[in-house]
Amino acid sequence: MKKLVVLFVLVLSFLAFETQAQEKGKKAKKEKAKKEVKSEKEKAEKEVNSEKGKAKKEVNSEKGKALGNQTVSFTSSVQCDMCKDKIEKALALTKGVKSSEVNVEANQISITYNSNQVSTDDLKKVISETGYDADDVKANKASHDKLPKCCRKSGE
Ligand SMILES: [Cu+2]
Secondary structure (H helix, E strand, O other), rough: OOOHHHHHHHHHHHHHHHHHHHHHHHHHHHHHHHHHHHHHHHHHHHHHHHHHHHHHHHHHHHHHHOOEEEEEEEOOOOOOOHHHHHHHHHHHOOOEEEEEEEOOOEEEEEEEEEOOOHHHHHHHHHHHHHHOOOOOOOHHHHHHHOOOHHOOOOOO
16 A cells, blocks of 8 residues: 555656646747747848838938039149148038048049038138138138148248
8 A cells, every 4th residue: 555655656746747847848949939039020120120221321312412412623722642631621521511532633622512501612711711722712811821831832
């Protein structure tokens, strides 16, 4: 009789152990599935976001065109790379200027700008106030005279 009880207890504890193990396994499976679903969601979200970003960029560049991005070129009194740096920096700080490029050898400043935000007269003024000529607008004298000697127009 005692033996039977012991056997019974053993069987019971074995069953209990088995159920526990099964439960654990189920839980782990569920969690794994959850994780997979989550990562799928994240992936999808990322894709949507990058698509959105792309679309936005396209819209922006379309907008830029619609707003009137233009390129203009002025003849200037640039002498060296220091002048180039100075002018490009001044233009970079000017609202409406998208980009600028100073060609020292050709004495040319070319600027891509948004014509709804800044005018060519404004651009010439910025260059003049930096100490350089821009086509018909001569360099602001005070600014020009403050430039290092190598950057001043010869004879002035
Ligand atoms: Cu210079």
